[in-house]
Amino acid sequence: MHADWETHEMLETLLPSVDYVEIAPEVAWGAPPDGSLRFNAFADVLAESAARHRLPIVAHGLGISPGTVSSHPADAQEETRWLDMLRKSHARLNFSWHLDHLGYTRHSGMHAVLPLPLPHHPAVFHAVTESIRSLRTLTPYVGYENSAWYFSLGPPDEEARFLARLVRESGAWLLLDVHNVYTHCVNYGLDWKTYIEALPVERVLQLHVSGGRPSRANWLKSGREFWLDGHDDAIPEQVWKMLGYVLPHCENARGLVVERMEGSFTREDLPALKQEVERARNLWESASRTDKVPPLPEPPPTPPPDGRADIAALQFHVVVSLQRPDAWEYLQQAPIPGDFIRPEDADGIRITALIVQKLRFERLQRADDSIGQKFDDDPEGFLDQFEAYQESVPPTAYFPAEERRLWEAFS
Numbered sequence: 001m002h003a004d005w006e007t008h009e010m011l012e013t014l015l016p017s018v019d020y021v022e023i024a025p026e027v028a029w030g031a032p033p034d035g036s037l038r039f040n041a042f043a044d045v046l047a048e049s050a051a052r053h054r055l056p057i058v059a060h061g062l063g064i065s066p067g068t069v070s071s072h073p074a075d076a077q078e079e080t081r082w083l084d085m086l087r088k089s090h091a092r093l094n095f096s097w098h099l100d101h102l103g104y105t106r107h108s109g110m111h112a113v114l115p116l117p118l119p120h121h122p123a124v125f126h127a128v129t130e131s132i133r134s135l136r137t138l139t140p141y142v143g144y145e146n147s148a149w150y151f152s153l154g155p156p157d158e159e160a161r162f163l164a165r166l167v168r169e170s171g172a173w174l175l176l177d178v179h180n181v182y183t184h185c186v187n188y189g190l191d192w193k194t195y196i197e198a199l200p201v202e203r204v205l206q207l208h209v210s211g212g213r214p215s216r217a218n219w220l221k222s223g224r225e226f227w228l229d230g231h232d233d234a235i236p237e238q239v240w241k242m243l244g245y246v247l248p249h250c251e252n253a254r255g256l257v258v259e260r261m262e263g264s265f266t267r268e269d270l271p272a273l274k275q276e277v278e279r280a281r282n283l284w285e286s287a288s289r290t291d292k293v294p295p296l297p298e299p300p301p302t303p304p305p306d307g308r309a310d311i312a313a314l315q316f317h318v319v320v321s322l323q324r325p326d327a328w329e330y331l332q333q334a335p336i337p338g339d340f341i342r343p344e345d346a347d348g349i350r351i352t353a354l355i356v357q358k359l360r361f362e363r364l365q366r367a368d369d370s371i372g373q374k375f376d377d378d379p380e381g382f383l384d385q386f387e388a389y390q391e392s393v394p395p396t397a398y399f400p401a402e403e404r405r406l407w408e409a410f411s
Contacts, residue, residue: 143173151348
């Protein structure tokens with residue numbers, strides 16, 4: 001999500017019918033040329049809006065990158081930068097809890113921005129646990145959301161058990177995104193009840209529901225279509241069914257959020273969106289929960305496990321590949337230890353690369369209005385230029401302003 005004034009104005013009409021507000025702290029940040037992070041004008045708007053409606057605020061972070069396994073100094077510097085700004089955000093907006101995305105979004109100074117799959121390896125358990133330890137300095141109620149990935153670095157049918165072990169061993173709460181479970185099960189042909197029953201429902205602090213759409217057949221040479229977690233459409237009936245199934249078992253849950261991405265609805269869609277909020281509320285109120293949720297105990301420190309260098313190399317090459325038009329072919333030739341890259345995930349890697357590259361293009365558009373016009377005037381010429389930019393300029397930007405500075409230096 002990005003700071004979008006029109007979307008915020010439209011959603012203001014829904015605030016009287018909700019109990020709390022969830023925000024991504026990063027939408028309230030700006031990145032000036034000196035490399036620091038600062039609050040932008042949207043921070044005041046969010047705080048004033050929540051105060052006016054007397055609504056508590058919770059944080060759903062986008063960029064802490066808990067699964068990064070790296071010894072690169074740029075990654076340590078970025079984590080410090082992120083944690084410092086999160087600390088300021090918590091002090092300013094008084095978040096009740098902070099739940100980020102499971103996965104990794106950066107490596108070796110590069111930002112993929114999209115959460116990427118985690119290998120089922122002890123080095124990942126250690127990284128996630130250390131990330132939880134860092135986030136606990138902000139608030140005792142921290143954890144991660146199960147992500148929707150289009151390729152897997154471990155057996156897809158083991159993903160729920162992997163997630164359960166990660167949550168329990170790291171001392172994390174779980175943000176259970178029901179649509180992400182739906183997306184994973186549709187794309188891999190798995191049974192959603194089996195997935196849900198493997199989860200640690202006693203650790204669910206919050207739930208998400210949203211909608212998505214299928215990819216287009218012409219996106220991939222194979223013609224394969226994926227279900228995408230776009231937050232850009234109505235919640236499917238199957239997701240409502242899944243929510244009704246799991247919610248009564250989440251006795252420690254403290255919130256339920258209907259997600260919808262900016263730019264995916266108009267004022268005419270607001271009545272339907274309000275109906276989804278009301279439907280979610282009815283399900284929420286029909287389920288019983290415990291009165292109080294005590295903080296989880298902090299796990300004991302453990303030394304870094306063996307094999308970190310192999311996982312770091314894997315993560316590095318995955319991020320590099322996703323900036324290229326030949327992502328799958330690159331990974332086949334990359335010096336990656338082990339058998340994490342599976343032939344059956346070729347199309348998933350390709351479509352993830354398309355999404356990562358689309359996100360980079362959108363960052364550029366948001367920073368510079370003229371980019372969209374240049375694309376409209378000469379689509380082929382601009383795409384050739386953007387492809388050259390992708391291949392020659394490492395993706396070190398997370399914020400639109402940072403992307404614009406890279407583009408200006410390139411062009």
